[in-house]
Amino acid sequence: MPESTPGTGAPRVVPLPIVLVGPMGAGKSRVGARLAASVGAPFVDTDQRIVERYGPIDEIFAREGEDYFRIIEREVVAEALREEAIVSLGGGAVLDADTRDDLASVPVVWLQVSAEAVAPRLSGGTRPLLADGGLDRWIRIRDERRPLYEQVAGLTIDTSRRSVARIVDRITEWAGARA
Numbered sequence: 001m002p003e004s005t006p007g008t009g010a011p012r013v014v015p016l017p018i019v020l021v022g023p024m025g026a027g028k029s030r031v032g033a034r035l036a037a038s039v040g041a042p043f044v045d046t047d048q049r050i051v052e053r054y055g056p057i058d059e060i061f062a063r064e065g066e067d068y069f070r071i072i073e074r075e076v077v078a079e080a081l082r083e084e085a086i087v088s089l090g091g092g093a094v095l096d097a098d099t100r101d102d103l104a105s106v107p108v109v110w111l112q113v114s115a116e117a118v119a120p121r122l123s124g125g126t127r128p129l130l131a132d133g134g135l136d137r138w139i140r141i142r143d144e145r146r147p148l149y150e151q152v153a154g155l156t157i158d159t160s161r162r163s164v165a166r167i168v169d170r171i172t173e174w175a176g177a178r179a
């Protein structure tokens with residue numbers, strides 16, 4: 001059911017796009033999909049779009065390397081940020097300076113998660129950057145990128161102990177006040 005504006009039954013009005021950033025496993029893809037359904041907006045997951053166009057991400061990394069992945073990621077992100085949609089980025093999209101510039105003019109939510117809470121969320125995944133090194137690698141990458149998330153985000157939410165529904169409510173409340 002879409003989130004209602006009190007008294008109207010209509011989906012809550014939020015500005016679009018709204019962009020979700022944060023480290024791997026923070027919940028960007030899952031929260032983004034639920035938020036989009038809740039406010040009645042299209043959903044774009046830039047990783048999903050990369051997979052549709054170029055094939056599985058781990059295969060792109062293995063075949064062409066991370067630098068090539070970042071080039072196609074930048075193209076897909078630039079396109080998505082022009083759409084009136086809820087947009088979930090991959091964890092490393094903020095490494096691109098042009099993407100950070102683009103994010104300066106849109107509502108950006110930084111989903112955070114503790115190492116303890118993320119461990120079970122990452123298990124069994126195919127994220128190529130975690131193929132060697134597991135949780136230690138995740139912590140290092142998260143720490144390296146922290147200043148970049150800090151730079152672009154207008155709202156920060158710790159997802160470690162929050163349900164997806166509560167996270168969606170918080171984002172809707174925050175973004176709704178900016179509509």
Ligand SMILES: Nc1ncnc2c1ncn2[C@@H]1O[C@H](COP(=O)(O)OP(=O)(O)O)[C@@H](O)[C@H]1O
Binds near residue numbers: 023025027029167
């Ligand atoms: N708030 C949450 N509480 C518990 N599990 C979550 C939460 N958000 C996401 N997850 C789970 O964590 C895993 C990673 O979520 P995902 O949305 O793919 O993260 P990201 O896109 O940030 O890498 C998935 O299995 C997802 O269902």
Ligand SMILES: O=C(O)C1=C[C@@H](OP(=O)(O)O)[C@@H](O)[C@H](O)C1
Binds near residue numbers: 024
């Ligand atoms: O942090 C990263 O560099 C990456 C995060 C992944 O997305 P999620 O953050 O959605 O897992 C995906 O884009 C790719 O494996 C690289």
Ligand SMILES: [Mg+2]
Binds near residue numbers: 028047090
């Ligand atoms: Mg994702």
